[in-house]
Amino acid sequence: MNIFVCVKQVPDTETKVQPNGDGTFIETSSIKWIMNPYDEFAVEQALLVKAANAGSTVTVVRVGSVKDTEALRTAMAMGADEAILVEADDNLDSYSIAKAIKGGIEKSGKDVGLVLCGKQAIDDDCLQVPQVLAEMMNLPSVAVIVGFEQSGEKITVKREIEGGALEVYELNTPCVLATNKGINTPRYASLPGIMKAKRKPLQQLSLADVGVETGDRRVVYSDFSLPPEKPAGKTFDAMDEANQASVVAEVVGLLRNEAKVI
């Protein structure tokens, strides 16, 4: 089975983001890039499926800038066989990204068995690409899954809904699935894995190569800004046993009478 994993390269979660000069995106010059954390679960799931299905391949696909190729190299160091990189701006919208991934997958010439994506990228937080891609490829999809079992062509997945209930879906390959935290424990790349990854094939394509045009953009951002800072709050010292009860009573009083939230 040919498994494709869509990965995105995003700023590290500890990054303090700043809007760029014209407010169209964030300042990216000094950012540490990582593989989107949710995509690690997708890569791991692909490797688990590969291990259970002899003769499978895992191809990672990324659409984004070529400042570095951290996400793809990490995926290949974890065990993916090859990579496709479609060069694009980092603030491309979901529709264009999905179209580019579809084009990249088609360029590979492989039959698609399974497409795995992370739940959402922690940069634009859209949670659109898996479903848009599925619709464009005319495949069934489930986003977001926390459980995965395979038996031949049949796949059973679990999707968490409001309040913690789980929807259990049955579907056949080929399909598109988006993975959430909790589905597996991603492996660390081993040192030999990292060395091997450097020699694995990485095909680089342009947006034009995969049939994406400027007119495909559906979502345009402007006026990036930092959220307003809250004014400083009130702090109470309750390390001393003598005043703990009075502090708690005062805070509860403030929640009820000043903030009016209880």
Add this chain to the structure above:
Amino acid sequence: MAKVLVYSELNKGKVKPVTLEILGRLSGQDADVVFVGGEVAADQITVLGEYGANKVHVLKGDKLDKYSPEGFSNALHGFISANSYDYVLAGATSAGKDFLPRLATKFDAGLASDCTNFIFEGDTFHGTRPLFAGKCLAKVNLQGPKPHFATVRPNALGMPETKTAGSGEVNEVSADAGEIRAMIKEIVAAANEKVDLTEANIIISGGRAMKNPENFAILDECAAVLGATVGASRAAVDSGFAPSNMQVGQTGKTVSPSLYIACGISGAIQHLAGMRTSKVIVAINTDPDAPIFTKADYGIVGDLYTIVPLLTEELKKVMD
């Protein structure tokens, strides 16, 4: 005047509040509501009318009684195509987030995900949405073929202060679910059903200082008094103290309750990103220099193991 369709869902027979939040922002537009499957009670149609809905369409058909991404997309695609809406808005619920992207793509149209605010200037939608889990905000504009789509985060807009009533007529429509390849086989109920973190009005969360899963009972007791949902920081989840579906933060759930109580959470940047839009934040931590205090409206420098039980007792007194 734009023609707007609001996709809605029921929770235990009642319209989800996010639908009413959205309707509250649509005075001046021609707003209809649509449900897929299910029985919508007459009193709920009345409520929707009071908040501004004109027609309330209920799509019915084979295989539409339970959710499926393809069935809901296909049925709504047919309905929207026949009724030429300019915009389709929906709450960013677990179903809304799942199928709206599919539906939008059937129209080759764009979708603005998880907006926390929006306005109409004339006929044009202008959204605001957080990016980087709320570390940034940006204006989001849609282009390309119509209808344009947007999902709206629950609790973000707030309930309208004034209501402009619509005609509130119910309209049953027969709809075709088409081919469904991903079907729900069963639904496994949660062990103890509670309001989801993303929809909760009050959240009490524990961090690394919880030390083990058992200590979360302290928070559960307080939550029971407050009617709150219990959350956790990434540190608590990664240490195995809480399941990952309780995680609040950039790699967990982004929440905006009225009240967020952070217990033993230092306030890593990725946690703050996930809860900073909470209306009121209370922090309980032994470290007076913990970054969480910079975001707290009310900070208590103290040990959660003494403070939270005191809080539970005090709340019992005032919540009656």
